[in-house]
Amino acid sequence: MGTGGDERVGAPRTKGWRGDRTGQAEAFDAIGDRYDEAFPHKEGQLAAGTWLTASLAPGSRVLDLGCGTGTPTARQLTDAGLRVTGVDLSSGMLARARENVPEAEFLRADIADLADGGPLAAGGFDAAAAFFSLLMLPKAEIPFALGSIRDLLRPGGLLALSMVEADLDDTPIPFLGNTIRVSGYLRDELRHVVTDAGFEVTEEESYAYAPASTAVPPEEQIFLYCRRA
Template sequence: MPLDRTGQAEAFDAIGDRYDEAFPHKEGQVAAAAWLGETLSEKARVLDLGCGTGLPTALQLAEAGCEVVGVDLSDRMVTVARENVPTGTFHRADIADLRPAGPLDLGRFDAVTAFFSLLMLPRAEIPLALRTIHHVLVPGGLLALSMVEADVDDFSIPFIGSTIRVSGYLREELREIVEAAGFRVVEESSYSYAPATADVPPEVQIFLRCRRNP
């Protein structure tokens, strides 16, 4: 499948630190990362997919004693994440780079976070991305995932002064896709969220806490 990331990385390069200003409160994300920190053993390896600026997730997990590795498509986001979380390791890469026999082998992880990163993909790629996450997790490993509830596919929207393309699912379909990729959903929660910027509309955020099937 040919990958089309046209404009996606460039948009987040332009957004930079303004992302955290536009999304200042991340209760669902903080709660999901806290669940990982409480569940995982000390020194557990955690992969933060779409790490952004490293805040709050990578920093939160690093402070919980985890070995944090972050991946993001945006050079600017990776640079900021390295500044915000000096104990973490961050790579400018696409999730496709982590596939079996892909160009970036980071080893196996005890947990993966994917907070609003898979929504940057067309729907056709999301099942494969979930299988890639399944591949990099150890058996029984944990996945903390969030998406915006929306019935859209590769849909262009204005976003903090730039334009990005996003995909989404209604919650039952999201659960079905995650379970089909080899995960068991152990908890689901949702939040109504109003970003602190006029060009991003209010949204419903779905958080799934999952465990990789053996």
């Protein structure tokens, strides 16, 4: 069952790399269900989720980082018999996730809270999903975030992640009537960052995506299927 509350989990574990998140969670609190309305077709995300479900035994523990409303990923993984822990910084998104996937556990936390000594045990997960969550961080933080994810996985654990292909670093953009700051890589650079963080990239997929909302521009989405090296 879900955790039931929206409290921040644990004290901040900055390790010198946590940046300013001002306005990021508040923007997604305000966006709410409009996010799923703007992005109704998530073929790449569903395909990556299918890779995870096909690769894991029932009962395996999966971390859904940046879980949003819980759909489609937490719902998909839970329906496949996996034990899901969703993490998000937006209390509004988590409230929707708890309604959509009551079987899963959810924590309100910044990714910086998940470093050594955080609320989740090192090596406690068989896999992790990070769909468009790392793009919410400045580039300087992304290698540390990937390192934290790696530490949370057992040896050989799986990671499915996605980013929008773009050469951006903590850049403010208008998004569904709000302003968020996003980062992005060109695909070769993204692969280097992921492998340097201790992952083997076993497969890559890309999708040209046109959101349903005219307030969000078309984008190229990159999905990497990875294994902890």
